[in-house]
Amino acid sequence: MNGADLLCDALLAQGVELCFANPGTSEMHFVAALDRKPKLRCVLGLQEGVxxxxxxxxxxxxxxxxxxxxxxxxxxxxxxxxxHNARRGHTPMINVVGDHAAYHLVHDAPLTSDIDTLARPMSKWQRRIAGAGTIAEDAAAAWRAALELRGPATLILPADAAWGEIAAAVPVPVPAPVPPAPAAEALETAAALLTSGRRCGLIMTGRALRADALETAGRIAAATGAELYSQMSNARMERGAGRVPVTRIPYPVDQALALLGHLEVAILVGAADPVAFFAYPGKPSRLLPEACALHRLAAITDDLPGALSSLAEAVGAGRATPLRAQRADPAEGLPDGALTADAVCTLVARRLPENCIVVDESVSSGRVFYKLSASAPPHDYLQLTGGAIGEGIPLATGAAVACPDRKVINLEADGSGLYSAQGLWTQAREGLDVVTVVFANRAYAILQGEMRNVGVNAFGRNAERMLSLDEPPVDWVALARGFGVEAARATTVEEFAKLFEGALSTRGPFLIECLT
Structure with missing residues (x-):
């Protein structure tokens, strides 16, 4: 047995069943070990961002x-x-980063770099493996950290630790961490604030946005009059008809200030103090009113559903009936004629299949979708968490691997999608059931809006060329087909409706380019 074999066994012992990979020379012993461990499925990405x-x-x-x-x-x-996006979304993962053999580093070979420093800002935890003998312990620690700290854990694997021979060993699984309950004082204060008669909002994220936890939050709202909000960016929300709706704090600063301006109390359930995505001249960074009292009930690493249950009990909300979203008529308000971004959003919201997964990286094109889909059939909603565009196609790929029995619908801005279009190849290779809807406005429209937000309303030639994608236009149909994904283009509402219905009725990856 060598260190790479032991690393595979240690990951399997902790229930890690999947490795997304883009390996190189330093990792060949680990690749060989993975080949000997078929229970650890390997999925190749053509670029590391995928x-x-x-x-x-x-x-x-x-x-x-x-x-x-x-x-x-x-x-x-x-x-x-x-x-970065995974860290902001508090997603557990274990990164294995290969490095040169320890004794080779002194020679400063071309691929030598300071991996430890590179990993630190985007990892919740990291460790350099000292040798083959510590690998089982290191892997278990990384797994526990990824779950306990809610984010990426990074293991740096020197080549000589991977090929180093050791005595045969069977890794012993370590128990999963148990998230703590909120402090009793924090619970008492939250209950007192909710029953004080002041205008109060619960701002939630993480597992507080799952259906059962939202049911509890809905009872709290019904009993106390509190309003339910989610922070601006969230990793996963369970929403749709029959579930308790939540108002998402919007991206535009003026809209967020108007939404939250009446609050006198804000209780944070895993969420952060809401702030603007960027600073703008003459506008505040914090989105809550200055006089609003801010209280943290629970941190993101706490037991958020349990915290809401305890809070519901403390305010006597056990028998309250929560407000639930009502199913919209699928035929109501359907557009026709020319294809616009809002028309695409309307049609997708009305045609969402039950229990699907929506990955939304539509950016400026899809701003109406969240509100429209509140009354769609029950679904999971995944969005960009860290603001670093280019994750939509990879995010949909990973969601489809995790849930092969569920349809995944990726709403994708064309500018963002071009950062990681290679993910379409992985979808084709793995036969993943993903429908990608590309909003092809052939521009960085979000950045055009940001230019106006800072007072620049007239664009010259340099700005136009930096913010447009139409010289030449990207052919998404040809691009997708080149990666092995069936694709078609829609220019009218009728064309899109027909293509979308067809994509929903068949399995496998399909891309629709919407000229909006």
């Missing part, structure tokens, strides 16, 4: 970590963008 984004999607839906396999510092660097 690998880490897919692991994020998998972790959000499986509620447990996948492993990633990345090649030295440059490979890790390519994947950092979606490790």
């Amino acid at each position: 690998v880490t984004g897919a692991a994020d999607g998998y972790g959000r839906m499986a509620d447990k970590p996948a492993a990633t396999l990345l090649h030295t510092g440059p490979g890790l660097a390519n994947g950092l963008v979606n490790l």
Whole structure:
């Protein structure tokens, strides 16, 4: 047995069943070990951002970590963008980053880099493996950290630790961490604030946005008059008809200030103090009123459903009836004629299949979708958590791997999708049931809006060329087909409706380019 074999066994012992990979020379012993461990499924990504984004999607839906396999510092660097999103989304994953043999580092070979420093900002936990003998302990620690700290844990695997021979061993699984309950004082204060008669909002994220926890939050709202909000970006929400609806704090600063401006009390359930995504001249960074009292009931690493249950008991909400979203008429308000972004959002919201997974990276094109889909059939909603665009296609890929029996619908902005279009190849190779809807406005429309937000309303040639994608236009149908994914283009509402219905009725990846 060598260290790489032991690492595979240690991951399997902790229930890690999947490795998203883009390996290189330093990881060949680990690749060989994976070949000897068929229970640990390997999924290849053509670029490391696809690998880490897919692991994020998998972790959000499986509620447990996948492993990633990345090649030295440059490979890790390519994947950092979606490790950033995973860290912000509190998604558990275990990154295995190969490095040169320890004795080779002194020679400063071309791929030598400071992997430890590269990994630190995007990891909740990291460790460099000292040798083959510590690998089982290191892998168990990484698994526990990924779950306990809610985020990426990174193991740096020197090549000589991977090939180092050791006595045969059977790793012993360690128990899963149990999230703590909120402090009694925090619970008492929250209950007192909710029953004080002041205008109060619960701002939630993480597992507080699952259906059962939202049912409890709905009872609290019914009993106390509190309003339910989610923070601006959330890893996963269970929503739709029959479930308790939550108002998401919007991205535009003025809208967020108007939404929250009446609150006198805000209780945070796993969420952070709401702040603007960016600073703008003359506008505040914090989105709550200055006079609003802020109280943290529970941190993201706490037992959020349990915290809500205890709070419901404390305010006497046990028999309260929560408000639930009502199912919309699928035929109500359907558009026709020219295809617009709002028309696409309306049709998708009206045609969502029950129990599907929606991955929303539509950016500016899909701002109406969240409200429209509140009354759609029950579904899971995944969105960009860290603001680093280019995760939609990988996120949908990982979600489809985690839930092969569920349809995944990826609402994708064209500019964002081009960061990681290679993920379509993985969808084709694995036969994943993903429908990708591309909003092809052939521009970085979100950035055009941001230019206006900072007072620049007239764009010159340089700005136009940096913010447009139409010289030449990207052919998404040809691009998808080149990666092995069936695709078609829609220019009218009728064309899109027909293509979308067809994609929903068949299995496998399909892409629709919507010229909006």
